Amino acid sequence: MLVLDAGNALFKSRDSASAPDARARAELLLSEMDAQGTAAMAVGTRDLGLGVAFLKRQTQRARMKLLSVNLADAQGKRLFPASLVTTVRGVKVGVVGVSPVTEKPVPVGVPAPGAPQEQVQGLAVESLLSAEVRQLRQKSKVDVVVVLAALPHAEALRLADQVEGVDFVVQSHEGRPPGIAQRQAQATVIPPGDRGRQLAKLVLQLDGKGRFEDAGEQERARQSLRLLENNLARARTRLSGTQDAAEKRALEEAVASLEARQKALHKTLEGGATGGGRTHLLSYIQLGSDVAADPAVQKRVERVEPPGSAAH
Template sequence: MLVLDAGNALFKSSTPGAPQERERAELLLEQMSAMGTEAMAVGARDLTLGTDFLTKAGKGEKKLKLLSANLVDAGGKRLFPASTVVTVGGVKFGLVGLSPEGPVATQQGVVGQPPVPAAITEARRLREKEKVDVVVVLAAVPYMEALKLSKEAGNSMDFIVQSHEGRSAGVAQRNDYATLIPPGERGRQLARLELSMEGKGPFVDLTETERAKEQVRILDTNIRQAKERLATLKDESARAALGEAVASFESRRKALLAQTGGRTEGLGRSHRLSYTSLGPEVGDDPELKKRVERIEPPGSASH
Protein backbone atom coordinates (compact mmCIF):
# COMPACT_ATOMS: atom_id res chain seq x y z
CA MET A 1 0.00 0.00 0.00
CA LEU A 2 1.22 3.50 -0.90
CA VAL A 3 -0.25 6.29 1.26
CA LEU A 4 -0.29 9.79 -0.25
CA ASP A 5 -1.80 13.21 0.42
CA ALA A 6 -2.60 15.78 -2.27
CA GLY A 7 -2.03 18.70 0.12
CA ASN A 8 -4.14 21.39 1.80
CA ALA A 9 -4.21 19.19 4.90
CA LEU A 10 -2.70 21.27 7.69
CA PHE A 11 -4.73 24.46 8.17
CA LYS A 12 -8.40 25.34 7.84
CA SER A 13 -7.67 28.45 5.76
CA SER A 14 -4.74 30.05 3.96
CA THR A 15 -4.56 32.99 6.41
CA PRO A 16 -3.27 32.78 10.03
CA GLY A 17 -5.97 32.40 12.65
CA ALA A 18 -6.22 30.84 16.12
CA PRO A 19 -2.98 30.29 18.13
CA GLN A 20 -3.59 26.54 18.42
CA GLU A 21 -3.39 26.13 14.64
CA ARG A 22 0.38 25.59 14.78
CA GLU A 23 0.01 22.77 17.32
CA ARG A 24 -2.82 21.27 15.24
CA ALA A 25 -0.67 21.31 12.07
CA GLU A 26 2.27 19.74 13.90
CA LEU A 27 0.02 16.96 15.16
CA LEU A 28 -1.30 16.34 11.65
CA LEU A 29 2.21 16.09 10.22
CA GLU A 30 3.25 13.73 13.01
CA GLN A 31 0.24 11.45 12.50
CA MET A 32 0.50 11.44 8.71
CA SER A 33 4.07 10.23 9.09
CA ALA A 34 3.03 7.66 11.72
CA MET A 35 0.42 6.27 9.29
CA GLY A 36 3.13 5.75 6.69
CA THR A 37 2.25 8.63 4.37
CA GLU A 38 5.09 8.74 1.83
CA ALA A 39 4.51 12.19 0.36
CA MET A 40 2.31 15.29 0.48
CA ALA A 41 2.08 18.18 -1.97
CA VAL A 42 2.48 21.66 -0.46
CA GLY A 43 -0.86 23.41 -0.97
CA ALA A 44 -2.19 26.88 -0.19
CA ARG A 45 -3.65 25.73 3.16
CA ASP A 46 -0.30 24.21 4.13
CA LEU A 47 1.49 27.55 3.71
CA THR A 48 -0.53 29.48 6.29
CA LEU A 49 2.54 29.93 8.51
CA GLY A 50 4.98 30.09 5.61
CA THR A 51 7.55 27.70 4.22
CA ASP A 52 9.87 28.09 7.23
CA PHE A 53 7.28 26.41 9.45
CA LEU A 54 6.88 23.53 6.98
CA THR A 55 10.59 22.89 6.52
CA LYS A 56 11.22 22.90 10.29
CA ALA A 57 8.14 20.80 11.16
CA GLY A 58 8.77 18.38 8.29
CA LYS A 59 12.37 17.65 9.34
CA GLY A 60 11.17 15.75 12.40
CA GLU A 61 9.11 13.29 10.36
CA LYS A 62 11.15 10.34 9.10
CA LYS A 63 8.62 9.03 6.58
CA LEU A 64 6.65 11.95 5.15
CA LYS A 65 8.19 13.98 2.30
CA LEU A 66 6.84 17.44 1.44
CA LEU A 67 6.98 18.00 -2.34
CA SER A 68 6.65 20.96 -4.71
CA ALA A 69 8.10 21.13 -8.20
CA ASN A 70 7.19 24.80 -8.68
CA LEU A 71 7.50 26.61 -5.33
CA VAL A 72 10.63 28.82 -5.31
CA ASP A 73 12.20 31.62 -3.25
CA ALA A 74 13.08 35.14 -4.44
CA GLY A 75 16.24 33.81 -6.07
CA GLY A 76 14.37 31.12 -8.02
CA LYS A 77 15.64 28.28 -5.80
CA ARG A 78 13.26 25.40 -5.19
CA LEU A 79 12.14 25.24 -1.55
CA PHE A 80 11.08 21.57 -1.48
CA PRO A 81 12.05 18.49 -3.48
CA ALA A 82 10.15 18.30 -6.77
CA SER A 83 9.62 14.56 -6.49
CA THR A 84 10.53 11.33 -4.76
CA VAL A 85 10.75 7.71 -5.89
CA VAL A 86 9.40 4.79 -3.84
CA THR A 87 8.98 1.09 -4.59
CA VAL A 88 5.87 -0.69 -3.30
CA GLY A 89 5.00 -4.29 -4.12
CA GLY A 90 7.73 -4.41 -6.75
CA VAL A 91 6.30 -1.35 -8.54
CA LYS A 92 8.48 1.76 -8.85
CA PHE A 93 6.45 4.96 -8.30
CA GLY A 94 7.57 8.49 -9.14
CA LEU A 95 5.72 11.06 -7.02
CA VAL A 96 5.60 14.74 -8.02
CA GLY A 97 4.24 17.60 -5.89
CA LEU A 98 2.61 20.78 -7.22
CA SER A 99 1.68 24.05 -5.49
CA PRO A 100 -0.66 26.78 -6.78
CA GLU A 101 0.70 29.46 -9.08
CA GLY A 102 1.44 32.97 -7.81
CA PRO A 103 2.96 34.69 -4.76
CA VAL A 104 2.55 33.17 -1.30
CA ALA A 105 0.80 35.79 0.83
CA THR A 106 2.33 34.62 4.11
CA GLN A 107 5.98 34.77 2.99
CA GLN A 108 7.53 37.55 0.95
CA GLY A 109 9.48 36.50 -2.13
CA VAL A 110 8.06 32.97 -2.27
CA VAL A 111 6.16 32.24 -5.48
CA GLY A 112 4.57 29.31 -7.23
CA GLN A 113 5.81 29.08 -10.81
CA PRO A 114 3.40 27.85 -13.56
CA PRO A 115 2.51 24.33 -12.40
CA VAL A 116 1.76 22.60 -15.72
CA PRO A 117 5.23 22.90 -17.32
CA ALA A 118 6.91 22.18 -13.96
CA ALA A 119 4.93 18.94 -13.54
CA ILE A 120 5.50 17.76 -17.11
CA THR A 121 9.27 18.43 -16.93
CA GLU A 122 9.64 16.51 -13.66
CA ALA A 123 7.36 13.65 -14.77
CA ARG A 124 9.38 13.19 -17.95
CA ARG A 125 12.60 13.15 -15.94
CA LEU A 126 11.18 10.41 -13.72
CA ARG A 127 10.16 8.35 -16.75
CA GLU A 128 13.45 8.77 -18.62
CA LYS A 129 16.09 8.95 -15.87
CA GLU A 130 14.55 7.07 -12.94
CA LYS A 131 12.74 4.49 -15.11
CA VAL A 132 9.66 4.51 -12.87
CA ASP A 133 6.64 2.30 -13.64
CA VAL A 134 3.96 4.77 -12.51
CA VAL A 135 4.02 8.57 -12.20
CA VAL A 136 1.61 10.17 -9.73
CA VAL A 137 1.28 13.96 -9.54
CA LEU A 138 -0.02 15.29 -6.20
CA ALA A 139 -1.57 18.49 -7.53
CA ALA A 140 -2.52 21.01 -4.83
CA VAL A 141 -3.80 23.37 -7.52
CA PRO A 142 -7.24 24.57 -8.71
CA TYR A 143 -9.30 21.94 -10.53
CA MET A 144 -9.14 23.71 -13.90
CA GLU A 145 -5.33 23.76 -13.68
CA ALA A 146 -5.26 20.02 -12.93
CA LEU A 147 -7.66 19.44 -15.84
CA LYS A 148 -5.36 21.40 -18.13
CA LEU A 149 -2.42 19.29 -16.95
CA SER A 150 -4.28 16.05 -17.69
CA LYS A 151 -4.90 17.22 -21.27
CA GLU A 152 -1.37 18.49 -21.96
CA ALA A 153 0.79 15.92 -20.16
CA GLY A 154 0.73 13.24 -22.86
CA ASN A 155 2.07 9.94 -21.52
CA SER A 156 4.46 11.60 -19.04
CA MET A 157 2.19 10.80 -16.06
CA ASP A 158 -0.43 8.22 -15.08
CA PHE A 159 -2.45 9.80 -12.25
CA ILE A 160 -3.12 13.36 -11.09
CA VAL A 161 -4.56 13.58 -7.56
CA GLN A 162 -6.02 17.09 -7.16
CA SER A 163 -6.83 19.18 -4.08
CA HIS A 164 -7.56 22.87 -3.62
CA GLU A 165 -11.26 23.76 -3.48
CA GLY A 166 -12.43 21.10 -1.01
CA ARG A 167 -14.22 18.95 -3.60
CA SER A 168 -16.07 15.88 -2.39
CA ALA A 169 -15.68 12.28 -3.58
CA GLY A 170 -16.11 11.88 -7.33
CA VAL A 171 -15.23 9.73 -10.34
CA ALA A 172 -11.92 9.17 -12.09
CA GLN A 173 -11.62 11.13 -15.34
CA ARG A 174 -9.16 10.22 -18.09
CA ASN A 175 -8.82 12.95 -20.71
CA ASP A 176 -5.86 11.59 -22.67
CA TYR A 177 -3.32 9.30 -20.99
CA ALA A 178 -3.38 10.57 -17.40
CA THR A 179 -6.34 9.99 -15.08
CA LEU A 180 -7.54 12.84 -12.84
CA ILE A 181 -8.52 11.65 -9.34
CA PRO A 182 -10.53 13.59 -6.71
CA PRO A 183 -9.11 12.64 -3.27
CA GLY A 184 -12.14 13.42 -1.07
CA GLU A 185 -12.97 16.53 0.94
CA ARG A 186 -10.77 17.84 3.78
CA GLY A 187 -10.20 14.50 5.47
CA ARG A 188 -13.86 13.47 5.43
CA GLN A 189 -13.27 10.64 2.96
CA LEU A 190 -10.40 8.29 2.25
CA ALA A 191 -9.86 7.59 -1.45
CA ARG A 192 -8.63 4.10 -2.34
CA LEU A 193 -7.14 3.46 -5.78
CA GLU A 194 -6.45 -0.20 -6.58
CA LEU A 195 -4.04 -0.82 -9.46
CA SER A 196 -3.47 -3.83 -11.70
CA MET A 197 -0.06 -3.61 -13.37
CA GLU A 198 -0.43 -6.30 -16.04
CA GLY A 199 0.28 -4.97 -19.50
CA LYS A 200 1.26 -1.51 -20.74
CA GLY A 201 -0.33 1.74 -21.82
CA PRO A 202 -2.77 4.04 -20.01
CA PHE A 203 -4.68 2.73 -17.01
CA VAL A 204 -8.24 1.66 -17.78
CA ASP A 205 -11.03 2.44 -15.32
CA LEU A 206 -12.44 -0.98 -14.34
CA THR A 207 -15.74 0.45 -13.09
CA GLU A 208 -16.35 2.24 -16.39
CA THR A 209 -15.12 -0.76 -18.37
CA GLU A 210 -17.40 -3.20 -16.57
CA ARG A 211 -20.42 -1.06 -17.46
CA ALA A 212 -19.26 -0.89 -21.07
CA LYS A 213 -18.71 -4.66 -21.26
CA GLU A 214 -22.23 -5.32 -19.97
CA GLN A 215 -23.68 -2.95 -22.58
CA VAL A 216 -21.67 -4.73 -25.31
CA ARG A 217 -23.20 -8.06 -24.24
CA ILE A 218 -26.71 -6.57 -24.40
CA LEU A 219 -26.01 -5.06 -27.82
CA ASP A 220 -24.65 -8.38 -29.13
CA THR A 221 -27.96 -10.02 -28.20
CA ASN A 222 -29.99 -7.21 -29.79
CA ILE A 223 -27.91 -7.30 -32.99
CA ARG A 224 -28.25 -11.07 -33.31
CA GLN A 225 -32.02 -10.97 -32.79
CA ALA A 226 -32.45 -8.06 -35.19
CA LYS A 227 -30.47 -9.82 -37.93
CA GLU A 228 -32.51 -13.02 -37.46
CA ARG A 229 -35.71 -11.03 -37.86
CA LEU A 230 -34.29 -9.12 -40.83
CA ALA A 231 -33.75 -12.41 -42.67
CA THR A 232 -37.48 -13.19 -42.45
CA LEU A 233 -38.87 -9.78 -43.44
CA LYS A 234 -40.25 -9.22 -46.95
CA ASP A 235 -41.54 -5.64 -46.65
CA GLU A 236 -38.80 -3.27 -47.89
CA SER A 237 -39.74 -0.34 -45.65
CA ALA A 238 -39.67 -2.60 -42.57
CA ARG A 239 -36.32 -4.06 -43.70
CA ALA A 240 -34.89 -0.57 -44.15
CA ALA A 241 -36.03 0.55 -40.67
CA LEU A 242 -34.62 -2.58 -39.02
CA GLY A 243 -31.39 -2.23 -41.01
CA GLU A 244 -30.97 1.30 -39.62
CA ALA A 245 -31.49 -0.05 -36.11
CA VAL A 246 -28.81 -2.72 -36.64
CA ALA A 247 -26.38 -0.09 -37.96
CA SER A 248 -27.08 2.07 -34.89
CA PHE A 249 -26.46 -0.91 -32.55
CA GLU A 250 -23.20 -1.74 -34.31
CA SER A 251 -22.00 1.88 -34.15
CA ARG A 252 -22.72 1.99 -30.42
CA ARG A 253 -20.96 -1.35 -29.95
CA LYS A 254 -17.86 -0.04 -31.73
CA ALA A 255 -17.78 3.04 -29.47
CA LEU A 256 -18.09 0.87 -26.34
CA LEU A 257 -15.28 -1.42 -27.49
CA ALA A 258 -13.09 1.63 -28.01
CA GLN A 259 -13.88 2.62 -24.42
CA THR A 260 -12.59 -0.77 -23.21
CA GLY A 261 -9.43 -0.52 -25.30
CA GLY A 262 -10.91 -2.43 -28.24
CA ARG A 263 -11.46 -5.68 -26.33
CA THR A 264 -13.60 -7.06 -23.55
CA GLU A 265 -10.95 -9.29 -21.98
CA GLY A 266 -7.29 -8.75 -21.09
CA LEU A 267 -7.53 -5.03 -20.45
CA GLY A 268 -3.91 -4.50 -19.42
CA ARG A 269 -3.16 -1.92 -16.72
CA SER A 270 -6.30 -0.97 -14.85
CA HIS A 271 -7.56 0.86 -11.75
CA ARG A 272 -10.59 0.90 -9.49
CA LEU A 273 -11.45 3.99 -7.40
CA SER A 274 -13.54 3.80 -4.22
CA TYR A 275 -14.09 5.93 -1.11
CA THR A 276 -14.48 5.33 2.62
CA SER A 277 -16.39 8.04 4.51
CA LEU A 278 -14.78 8.83 7.86
CA GLY A 279 -17.94 9.33 9.90
CA PRO A 280 -18.97 8.36 13.45
CA GLU A 281 -18.97 4.68 12.48
CA VAL A 282 -15.16 4.79 12.15
CA GLY A 283 -13.78 4.39 15.66
CA ASP A 284 -11.40 6.88 17.31
CA ASP A 285 -7.98 6.10 18.70
CA PRO A 286 -8.51 6.98 22.42
CA GLU A 287 -5.04 8.43 23.06
CA LEU A 288 -5.03 10.44 19.84
CA LYS A 289 -8.54 11.71 20.59
CA LYS A 290 -7.28 13.12 23.92
CA ARG A 291 -4.49 14.97 22.13
CA VAL A 292 -6.92 16.39 19.58
CA GLU A 293 -9.33 17.55 22.29
CA ARG A 294 -6.55 19.35 24.12
CA ILE A 295 -6.06 21.44 20.99
CA GLU A 296 -9.74 21.68 20.01
CA PRO A 297 -11.93 21.09 23.08
CA PRO A 298 -15.39 19.57 22.48
CA GLY A 299 -17.98 22.31 22.10
CA SER A 300 -15.45 24.91 20.96
CA ALA A 301 -15.90 26.74 17.67
CA SER A 302 -12.84 25.01 16.20
CA HIS A 303 -13.88 21.44 17.12
Protein backbone atom coordinates in the same frame (compact mmCIF):
# COMPACT_ATOMS: atom_id res chain seq x y z
CA MET B 1 0.09 0.36 -0.04
CA LEU B 2 1.36 3.84 -0.90
CA VAL B 3 -0.25 6.67 1.11
CA LEU B 4 -0.18 10.13 -0.49
CA ASP B 5 -1.80 13.53 0.11
CA ALA B 6 -2.51 16.10 -2.60
CA GLY B 7 -2.08 19.03 -0.20
CA ASN B 8 -4.26 21.80 1.25
CA ALA B 9 -4.48 19.65 4.38
CA LEU B 10 -3.47 21.94 7.23
CA PHE B 11 -5.87 24.89 7.27
CA LYS B 12 -9.46 25.56 6.16
CA SER B 13 -8.18 28.82 4.68
CA ARG B 14 -4.96 30.83 4.73
CA ASP B 15 -6.61 33.30 7.16
CA SER B 16 -7.40 30.53 9.67
CA ALA B 17 -3.68 30.21 10.39
CA SER B 18 -3.97 33.24 12.68
CA ALA B 19 -6.33 31.41 15.07
CA PRO B 20 -4.92 30.71 18.57
CA ASP B 21 -4.95 26.93 18.03
CA ALA B 22 -3.72 27.01 14.42
CA ARG B 23 -0.15 25.96 15.16
CA ALA B 24 -1.22 23.08 17.42
CA ARG B 25 -3.68 21.87 14.75
CA ALA B 26 -1.08 21.96 11.98
CA GLU B 27 1.54 20.22 14.14
CA LEU B 28 -0.98 17.49 15.02
CA LEU B 29 -1.96 16.93 11.38
CA LEU B 30 1.63 16.75 10.15
CA SER B 31 2.75 14.38 12.91
CA GLU B 32 -0.25 12.07 12.45
CA MET B 33 0.11 12.00 8.67
CA ASP B 34 3.72 10.95 9.17
CA ALA B 35 2.79 8.37 11.84
CA GLN B 36 0.20 6.85 9.50
CA GLY B 37 2.82 6.27 6.83
CA THR B 38 2.09 9.08 4.38
CA ALA B 39 4.98 9.06 1.93
CA ALA B 40 4.49 12.51 0.39
CA MET B 41 2.28 15.59 0.37
CA ALA B 42 2.13 18.40 -2.17
CA VAL B 43 2.40 21.91 -0.76
CA GLY B 44 -0.84 23.78 -1.45
CA THR B 45 -2.09 27.29 -0.74
CA ARG B 46 -3.80 26.18 2.49
CA ASP B 47 -0.61 24.57 3.80
CA LEU B 48 1.36 27.82 3.81
CA GLY B 49 -0.60 29.63 6.52
CA LEU B 50 2.31 29.50 8.98
CA GLY B 51 4.98 29.86 6.31
CA VAL B 52 7.67 27.75 4.68
CA ALA B 53 10.04 27.77 7.66
CA PHE B 54 7.31 26.24 9.85
CA LEU B 55 6.68 23.43 7.34
CA LYS B 56 10.36 22.63 7.05
CA ARG B 57 10.89 22.58 10.82
CA GLN B 58 7.91 20.32 11.44
CA THR B 59 8.92 17.78 8.78
CA GLN B 60 12.70 17.89 9.24
CA ARG B 61 12.80 14.45 10.88
CA ALA B 62 9.64 13.07 9.27
CA ARG B 63 9.51 10.23 6.79
CA MET B 64 6.78 12.09 4.92
CA LYS B 65 8.23 14.38 2.27
CA LEU B 66 6.76 17.72 1.23
CA LEU B 67 7.01 18.10 -2.54
CA SER B 68 6.68 20.91 -5.07
CA VAL B 69 8.27 21.12 -8.49
CA ASN B 70 7.43 24.82 -8.88
CA LEU B 71 7.16 26.51 -5.45
CA ALA B 72 10.08 28.95 -5.11
CA ASP B 73 11.24 31.86 -2.97
CA ALA B 74 11.18 35.44 -4.19
CA GLN B 75 14.49 34.89 -6.02
CA GLY B 76 13.19 31.81 -7.87
CA LYS B 77 14.99 29.15 -5.79
CA ARG B 78 12.96 25.95 -5.32
CA LEU B 79 11.83 25.52 -1.71
CA PHE B 80 11.02 21.78 -1.58
CA PRO B 81 12.11 18.64 -3.42
CA ALA B 82 10.27 18.22 -6.72
CA SER B 83 9.70 14.48 -6.45
CA LEU B 84 10.48 11.22 -4.74
CA VAL B 85 10.86 7.64 -5.93
CA THR B 86 9.56 4.79 -3.81
CA THR B 87 9.06 1.07 -4.38
CA VAL B 88 5.89 -0.77 -3.35
CA ARG B 89 5.82 -4.56 -3.79
CA GLY B 90 8.40 -4.35 -6.55
CA VAL B 91 6.65 -1.48 -8.36
CA LYS B 92 8.73 1.68 -8.72
CA VAL B 93 6.58 4.80 -8.30
CA GLY B 94 7.60 8.39 -9.03
CA VAL B 95 5.64 11.06 -7.16
CA VAL B 96 5.77 14.77 -8.12
CA GLY B 97 4.26 17.69 -6.20
CA VAL B 98 2.75 20.75 -7.90
CA SER B 99 1.74 24.06 -6.25
CA PRO B 100 -0.47 26.87 -7.61
CA VAL B 101 1.07 29.28 -10.10
CA THR B 102 1.32 32.95 -9.07
CA GLU B 103 2.02 36.00 -11.21
CA LYS B 104 4.51 37.36 -8.65
CA PRO B 105 5.84 36.54 -5.17
CA VAL B 106 3.14 36.58 -2.49
CA PRO B 107 3.45 36.80 1.32
CA VAL B 108 2.87 33.67 3.41
CA GLY B 109 2.85 32.99 7.13
CA VAL B 110 1.68 35.17 9.98
CA PRO B 111 3.43 38.59 10.07
CA ALA B 112 5.69 39.10 13.08
CA PRO B 113 6.58 42.57 14.39
CA GLY B 114 10.02 43.66 13.21
CA ALA B 115 10.56 40.64 10.95
CA PRO B 116 10.22 40.48 7.14
CA GLN B 117 7.35 38.28 5.97
CA GLU B 118 8.21 35.25 3.85
CA GLN B 119 7.53 35.56 0.13
CA VAL B 120 6.92 32.63 -2.23
CA GLN B 121 5.97 32.24 -5.87
CA GLY B 122 4.50 29.45 -7.93
CA LEU B 123 6.53 29.23 -11.14
CA ALA B 124 4.97 28.25 -14.47
CA VAL B 125 4.53 24.54 -14.03
CA GLU B 126 4.19 22.75 -17.37
CA SER B 127 7.86 22.79 -18.49
CA LEU B 128 9.15 22.05 -14.97
CA LEU B 129 6.76 19.12 -14.58
CA SER B 130 7.58 17.75 -18.03
CA ALA B 131 11.31 17.81 -17.26
CA GLU B 132 10.80 16.12 -13.87
CA VAL B 133 8.62 13.38 -15.37
CA ARG B 134 11.18 12.71 -18.14
CA GLN B 135 13.88 12.30 -15.51
CA LEU B 136 11.72 9.91 -13.50
CA ARG B 137 10.97 7.84 -16.60
CA GLN B 138 14.41 7.86 -18.22
CA LYS B 139 16.86 7.96 -15.28
CA SER B 140 14.90 6.48 -12.37
CA LYS B 141 13.04 3.98 -14.61
CA VAL B 142 9.80 4.27 -12.66
CA ASP B 143 6.79 2.10 -13.55
CA VAL B 144 4.12 4.63 -12.50
CA VAL B 145 4.11 8.45 -12.24
CA VAL B 146 1.67 10.18 -9.85
CA VAL B 147 1.34 13.96 -9.74
CA LEU B 148 0.03 15.44 -6.47
CA ALA B 149 -1.60 18.59 -7.81
CA ALA B 150 -2.55 21.21 -5.20
CA LEU B 151 -4.14 23.16 -8.06
CA PRO B 152 -7.58 24.32 -9.16
CA HIS B 153 -9.44 21.56 -10.98
CA ALA B 154 -9.25 23.23 -14.40
CA GLU B 155 -5.45 23.55 -14.14
CA ALA B 156 -5.09 19.90 -13.09
CA LEU B 157 -7.16 18.86 -16.12
CA ARG B 158 -4.90 20.93 -18.37
CA LEU B 159 -1.77 19.24 -17.04
CA ALA B 160 -3.38 15.82 -17.48
CA ASP B 161 -4.08 16.77 -21.09
CA GLN B 162 -0.65 18.12 -21.97
CA VAL B 163 2.18 16.57 -19.92
CA GLU B 164 3.39 13.25 -21.32
CA GLY B 165 4.53 10.42 -19.08
CA VAL B 166 2.07 11.03 -16.21
CA ASP B 167 -0.31 8.23 -15.21
CA PHE B 168 -2.40 9.88 -12.49
CA VAL B 169 -3.04 13.44 -11.30
CA VAL B 170 -4.46 13.58 -7.76
CA GLN B 171 -6.06 17.02 -7.46
CA SER B 172 -6.80 19.10 -4.35
CA HIS B 173 -7.68 22.77 -4.08
CA GLU B 174 -11.39 23.65 -3.90
CA GLY B 175 -12.59 20.93 -1.50
CA ARG B 176 -14.29 18.84 -4.19
CA PRO B 177 -16.33 15.80 -3.06
CA PRO B 178 -15.67 12.20 -4.15
CA GLY B 179 -16.20 11.54 -7.84
CA ILE B 180 -15.09 9.29 -10.66
CA ALA B 181 -11.67 9.00 -12.26
CA GLN B 182 -11.59 11.43 -15.20
CA ARG B 183 -9.52 10.28 -18.17
CA GLN B 184 -7.74 13.04 -20.07
CA ALA B 185 -5.46 12.94 -23.12
CA GLN B 186 -2.31 11.98 -21.18
CA ALA B 187 -3.33 11.04 -17.62
CA THR B 188 -6.30 10.25 -15.37
CA VAL B 189 -7.42 12.82 -12.79
CA ILE B 190 -8.37 11.45 -9.35
CA PRO B 191 -10.53 13.43 -6.88
CA PRO B 192 -9.24 12.54 -3.37
CA GLY B 193 -12.30 13.62 -1.34
CA ASP B 194 -13.23 16.66 0.71
CA ARG B 195 -11.45 17.95 3.87
CA GLY B 196 -10.34 14.56 5.16
CA ARG B 197 -13.85 13.12 5.26
CA GLN B 198 -12.98 10.36 2.80
CA LEU B 199 -10.00 8.23 1.91
CA ALA B 200 -9.66 7.66 -1.81
CA LYS B 201 -8.48 4.13 -2.58
CA LEU B 202 -6.90 3.49 -5.99
CA VAL B 203 -6.11 -0.16 -6.78
CA LEU B 204 -3.70 -0.69 -9.67
CA GLN B 205 -3.22 -3.78 -11.83
CA LEU B 206 0.06 -3.49 -13.71
CA ASP B 207 -0.03 -6.47 -16.07
CA GLY B 208 0.55 -5.49 -19.66
CA LYS B 209 1.63 -2.15 -21.11
CA GLY B 210 0.13 1.11 -22.22
CA ARG B 211 -2.32 3.40 -20.48
CA PHE B 212 -4.28 2.44 -17.40
CA GLU B 213 -7.91 1.59 -18.16
CA ASP B 214 -10.74 2.20 -15.69
CA ALA B 215 -11.80 -1.19 -14.30
CA GLY B 216 -14.96 0.40 -12.89
CA GLU B 217 -16.10 1.75 -16.24
CA GLN B 218 -17.90 -1.41 -17.29
CA GLU B 219 -19.92 -1.65 -14.08
CA ARG B 220 -20.93 2.01 -14.41
CA ALA B 221 -21.83 1.35 -18.05
CA ARG B 222 -24.01 -1.62 -17.07
CA GLN B 223 -25.84 0.46 -14.46
CA SER B 224 -26.36 3.31 -16.93
CA LEU B 225 -27.54 0.88 -19.58
CA ARG B 226 -30.19 -0.59 -17.30
CA LEU B 227 -31.58 2.87 -16.51
CA LEU B 228 -31.39 3.96 -20.13
CA GLU B 229 -33.21 0.88 -21.44
CA ASN B 230 -36.05 1.47 -18.98
CA ASN B 231 -36.34 5.07 -20.18
CA LEU B 232 -36.13 3.94 -23.81
CA ALA B 233 -38.95 1.43 -23.34
CA ARG B 234 -41.18 4.09 -21.78
CA ALA B 235 -40.41 6.56 -24.59
CA ARG B 236 -41.23 3.98 -27.25
CA THR B 237 -44.52 3.15 -25.52
CA ARG B 238 -45.50 6.81 -25.41
CA LEU B 239 -44.46 7.25 -29.05
CA SER B 240 -46.62 4.37 -30.22
CA GLY B 241 -49.64 5.77 -28.40
CA THR B 242 -49.52 9.44 -29.38
CA GLN B 243 -51.33 11.10 -32.27
CA ASP B 244 -50.14 14.63 -31.58
CA ALA B 245 -47.64 15.68 -34.26
CA ALA B 246 -45.53 17.95 -32.04
CA GLU B 247 -45.35 15.39 -29.24
CA LYS B 248 -44.49 12.68 -31.77
CA ARG B 249 -41.55 14.68 -33.14
CA ALA B 250 -40.24 15.33 -29.64
CA LEU B 251 -40.53 11.65 -28.70
CA GLU B 252 -38.86 10.55 -31.93
CA GLU B 253 -35.91 12.82 -31.14
CA ALA B 254 -35.76 11.48 -27.57
CA VAL B 255 -35.84 7.87 -28.78
CA ALA B 256 -33.08 8.55 -31.33
CA SER B 257 -30.92 10.18 -28.65
CA LEU B 258 -31.46 7.28 -26.22
CA GLU B 259 -30.68 4.72 -28.93
CA ALA B 260 -27.41 6.51 -29.74
CA ARG B 261 -26.44 6.48 -26.08
CA GLN B 262 -27.45 2.80 -25.86
CA LYS B 263 -25.14 2.00 -28.78
CA ALA B 264 -22.24 3.86 -27.14
CA LEU B 265 -22.72 2.00 -23.85
CA HIS B 266 -22.77 -1.35 -25.64
CA LYS B 267 -19.50 -0.38 -27.33
CA THR B 268 -18.00 0.46 -23.94
CA LEU B 269 -19.05 -2.93 -22.57
CA GLU B 270 -17.64 -4.77 -25.58
CA GLY B 271 -14.26 -3.05 -25.50
CA GLY B 272 -13.81 -2.12 -21.84
CA ALA B 273 -10.98 -2.86 -19.45
CA THR B 274 -10.24 -6.49 -18.71
CA GLY B 275 -8.19 -8.24 -16.08
CA GLY B 276 -5.34 -8.75 -18.55
CA GLY B 277 -4.12 -5.15 -18.84
CA ARG B 278 -3.08 -2.15 -16.78
CA THR B 279 -6.17 -1.07 -14.88
CA HIS B 280 -7.18 1.21 -12.02
CA LEU B 281 -10.18 0.92 -9.71
CA LEU B 282 -11.19 3.95 -7.62
CA SER B 283 -13.33 3.69 -4.49
CA TYR B 284 -13.76 5.69 -1.27
CA ILE B 285 -13.69 4.89 2.42
CA GLN B 286 -16.03 7.27 4.26
CA LEU B 287 -14.42 8.38 7.52
CA GLY B 288 -17.63 8.72 9.53
CA SER B 289 -18.71 7.59 12.97
CA ASP B 290 -18.65 3.96 11.83
CA VAL B 291 -14.84 4.16 11.57
CA ALA B 292 -13.53 3.78 15.12
CA ALA B 293 -11.20 6.46 16.46
CA ASP B 294 -7.74 5.53 17.65
CA PRO B 295 -7.74 6.27 21.43
CA ALA B 296 -4.26 7.79 21.46
CA VAL B 297 -5.04 10.05 18.50
CA GLN B 298 -8.39 10.96 20.06
CA LYS B 299 -6.60 12.25 23.17
CA ARG B 300 -4.28 14.39 21.06
CA VAL B 301 -7.23 15.81 19.14
CA GLU B 302 -9.08 16.64 22.36
CA ARG B 303 -6.10 18.62 23.64
CA VAL B 304 -6.58 20.88 20.59
CA GLU B 305 -10.38 20.64 20.47
CA PRO B 306 -11.70 19.92 24.00
CA PRO B 307 -15.03 18.06 24.14
CA GLY B 308 -17.88 20.58 24.24
CA SER B 309 -15.90 23.31 22.49
CA ALA B 310 -17.31 25.01 19.38
CA ALA B 311 -14.71 23.35 17.15
CA HIS B 312 -15.11 19.81 18.52
